[in-house]
Amino acid sequence: MLQPADLPSAPGPIGVFDSGYGGLTVWRWMRDLMPDYDYVYLGDNARAPYGNRSFELVYEFTLQAVRRLFQMGCHLVILACNTASAKALRTIQQHDLPQMDASRRVLGVVRPTAECVGYITRSRHVGIVATTGTIRSRTYELEIAKLFPDIVVTGEACPLWAPLVENGEAQSDGADYFVRRHIESLLNRDPQIDCIILGCTHYPLLLDKIRRYTPSDIRLLPQGEYVARSLECYLSRHPEMLQQVSRNATRHFYTTERPEFFNENAAMFLGEPVSAEHVVLK
Numbered sequence: 001m002l003q004p005a006d007l008p009s010a011p012g013p014i015g016v017f018d019s020g021y022g023g024l025t026v027w028r029w030m031r032d033l034m035p036d037y038d039y040v041y042l043g044d045n046a047r048a049p050y051g052n053r054s055f056e057l058v059y060e061f062t063l064q065a066v067r068r069l070f071q072m073g074c075h076l077v078i079l080a081c082n083t084a085s086a087k088a089l090r091t092i093q094q095h096d097l098p099q100m101d102a103s104r105r106v107l108g109v110v111r112p113t114a115e116c117v118g119y120i121t122r123s124r125h126v127g128i129v130a131t132t133g134t135i136r137s138r139t140y141e142l143e144i145a146k147l148f149p150d151i152v153v154t155g156e157a158c159p160l161w162a163p164l165v166e167n168g169e170a171q172s173d174g175a176d177y178f179v180r181r182h183i184e185s186l187l188n189r190d191p192q193i194d195c196i197i198l199g200c201t202h203y204p205l206l207l208d209k210i211r212r213y214t215p216s217d218i219r220l221l222p223q224g225e226y227v228a229r230s231l232e233c234y235l236s237r238h239p240e241m242l243q244q245v246s247r248n249a250t251r252h253f254y255t256t257e258r259p260e261f262f263n264e265n266a267a268m269f270l271g272e273p274v275s276a277e278h279v280v281l282k
Contacts, residue, residue: 007101011246012073013038014231016080017065020048020166021262022201023080024269026109029224030078031251033232038250040072043266044281045257049162050083051131051200058133062088063096064281066106075244078231079108082199082223083131086110086139105241110139112230113197113223118148120219125152125192129182129210130199132157140199154193156186162202168268170205179206180213187215195219205269254279 014037016027027041042065044050050058062084069077079085085108092106117126128140135157144153161182164175187193196218198204204222214220235242253276255262266274 007070007104008073010073011244012075013040013250013252014245015039015066015069015072015074015077016041017044017062017069017077017084018042018079018081018201019044019050019061019084020081020162020202021045021265021269022162022165022203024266025201025204025222026078026080026224026227028270029228030231033228036247036249038246038248039252040069040074041251041253042069042279043253043255043257043262043276045255045262045265047256048166049131050081050087051133051159051162053083053133055087055137058083058087059091061281063092066092066096067100068279068281070100070104073246075104076241077104077106078227079106080201080227082109082201083133084108086134086137103240103244107231107234109201109223109227110143112227113199113221114140114143114147115230116226117144117195117197117221118151120221121151121195123192123194124148124150125154125190125194127186127190127193127196128153128155128199129158129161129186129196129203130155131162132159134199140197152190152192154186154190155199156182156189158182158200161206162200165202165205166265168265170209175206175209176212179209183210183213187218193218195221197221198223253277256281 089108135155141153259276262276
């Protein structure tokens with residue numbers, strides 16, 4: 001187990017972790033909103049997707065990534081992955097951080113999204129589309145219930161949406177079929193839904209198709225903006241953490257996959273060139 005003495009103590013970058021590429025859609029919002037901060041993005045692309053893996057394995061993989069980001073100098077790590085946030089975040093916060101370094105922080109994407117939804121829905125009926133793992137965890141349902149117990153939450157597992165995106169099929173006819181099928185299923189189960197959380201960071205790349213098959217009076221909630229704004233507020237409320245975040249506008253990318261493969265796919269998510277380095281997690 002890492003000890004505080006094993007970790008760099010100087011201010012460092014904000015770490016951003018995802019099992020694949022979807023977290024880049026969250027990181028882009030962070031960079032655009034807070035461009036002077038330093039960032040390290042780590043993608044466990046070689047072991048993605050996490051969506052159908054067990055709680056135990058997701059926790060193990062996520063903890064490995066958090067440790068590595070701490071070793072890279074990060075004092076603050078964002079799990080820009082709904083599955084990792086749902087299956088691993090609480091255990092890492094409660095069990096592992098006190099042993100590694102209680103002054104460091106790991107935050108997820110579920111809480112910021114849950115916080116905003118109560119101020120957006122009017123019908124108090126909210127839908128969530130996400131991976132099978134996130135839906136089965138009921139994390140969104142439980143988190144929203146803590147904040148807004150009057151809201152009815154209906155989840156729809158969409159196991160093929162993220163693989164479609166990762167395999168470059170987001171604009172295909174096959175993607176139309178699976179998007180339409182799951183949106184119709186969700187709304188058939190609760191016709192009163194007036195907003196839908198896109199509970200996977202891959203889904204912004206399917207946003208045009210999701211809009212096509214969703215009634216215009218239903219609001220869609222991609223996570224990037226809400227997570228980035230929540231992080232900005234978090235740092236303003238925690239000056240002790242703000243002092244631990246370096247600000248030289250640097251960006252570094254790491255992947256457990258072949259860097260050239262990551263670079264090609266990451267450019268699809270970001271719309272700009274990316275140069276990553278290889279890293280091994282264990």
